[in-house]
Amino acid sequence: MLEPSIVKDEEVEYLIRDVYDLYGYDFSRYSRASFKRRVNRLCLIDKFTSFAELRYTIITEPDYLKRFVEEITVNVTEMFRDPLFFKEIREQILPHLGTFPLIRIWVAGCSTGEEAYSMAILLKEAGLYDKCLIYGTDLNPSVLEQARSGVFPIQQMKQYSENYILSGGKKDFSEYYTANYDSVQFDKSLQKKLILSTHNLVSDSSFNSFQLIICRNVLIYFEKDLQERVFKLFDDSLENLGYLALGSKETLRFSNLKKSYETVSEQKIWKKTEHQ
Numbered sequence: 286m287l288e289p290s291i292v293k294d295e296e297v298e299y300l301i302r303d304v305y306d307l308y309g310y311d312f313s314r315y316s317r318a319s320f321k322r323r324v325n326r327l328c329l330i331d332k333f334t335s336f337a338e339l340r341y342t343i344i345t346e347p348d349y350l351k352r353f354v355e356e357i358t359v360n361v362t363e364m365f366r367d368p369l370f371f372k373e374i375r376e377q378i379l380p381h382l383g384t385f386p387l388i389r390i391w392v393a394g395c396s397t398g399e400e401a402y403s404m405a406i407l408l409k410e411a412g413l414y415d416k417c418l419i420y421g422t423d424l425n426p427s428v429l430e431q432a433r434s435g436v437f438p439i440q441q442m443k444q445y446s447e448n449y450i451l452s453g454g455k456k457d458f459s460e461y462y463t464a465n466y467d468s469v470q471f472d473k474s475l476q477k478k479l480i481l482s483t484h485n486l487v488s489d490s491s492f493n494s495f496q497l498i499i500c501r502n503v504l505i506y507f508e509k510d511l512q513e514r515v516f517k518l519f520d521d522s523l524e525n526l527g528y529l530a531l532g533s534k535e536t537l538r539f540s541n542l543k544k545s546y547e548t549v550s551e552q553k554i555w556k557k558t559e560h561q
């Protein structure tokens with residue numbers, strides 16, 4: 286089995302080139318340190334005896350690509366993750382969005398959909414669900430399949446329920462799902478306004494205009510120039526006076542676009558101010 290540090294820098298470059306040339310996935314502007322760690326991890330989990338073997342498998346077995354993308358991209362997520370963020374959305378942002386005739390929200394890099402379901406719950410509780418549309422996108426089709434099913438492991442519900450309460454939720458969280466042995470099925474009504482589709486932040490363009498874009502814990506994996514590309518994409522996709530929400534370790538502060546935005550609060554939420 287490979288030693289953890291055996292994958293060399295130049296080999297990682299070959300791999301990135303192969304994956305792009307053969308399959309069109311561009312990882313060239315992902316943070317190298319984290320990308321390399323994930324490649325090492327994949328080699329260990331899938332028991333490749335050399336880096337060349339991993340590369341050969343990727344080149345010759347198109348089906349393995351799916352597994353590669355799944356393991357290279359980090360899919361960790363949870364419902365009402367960082368509850369104070371959702372409290373802020375609930376208390377400060379939704380009352381303003383409620384003044385629009387239709388509320389379009391884009392959850393970019395939504396992974397298995399927990400953030401999108403959390404938003405559906407917030408909108409229901411604010412009485413705004415009927416006039417909203419939530420677009421959940423990710424580059425990884427496998428996580429979107431899970432998001433579509435609305436089925437999540439039951440052991441996560443305790444944590445989700447605590448997060449929900451800290452976010453200002455007043456109901457019993459279990460009202461939103463039906464338990465079934467070791468999993469739960471979220472209420473189908475939470476999927477009614479949810480549109481899930483693949484979208485790659487590296488290469489795809491804007492596809493609609495939104496009043497709120499949420500993209501959390503995705504940009505941390507990108508180098509600065511790719512982050513800037515994504516900010517431009519979000520700016521093109523955000524209506525004037527709309528909101529952009531990032532993860533706790535992400536910021537718009539160093540972007541050229543910062544001048545068109547103002548901070549809303551302690552949380553990583555910015556409001557677009559510039560009128561074009």
Ligand SMILES: C[S@@+](CC[C@H](N)C(=O)[O-])C[C@H]1O[C@@H](n2cnc3c(N)ncnc32)[C@H](O)[C@@H]1O
Nearest residue numbers: 358359362394396423424425485486487501502
């Ligand atoms: C750590 S998860 C974050 C999930 C959720 N936003 C949250 O904060 O809980 C990062 C997600 O970004 C997705 N991702 C990575 N690169 C992407 C890209 N280029 N375009 C779209 N999504 C991407 C991954 O597939 C993964 O599902």
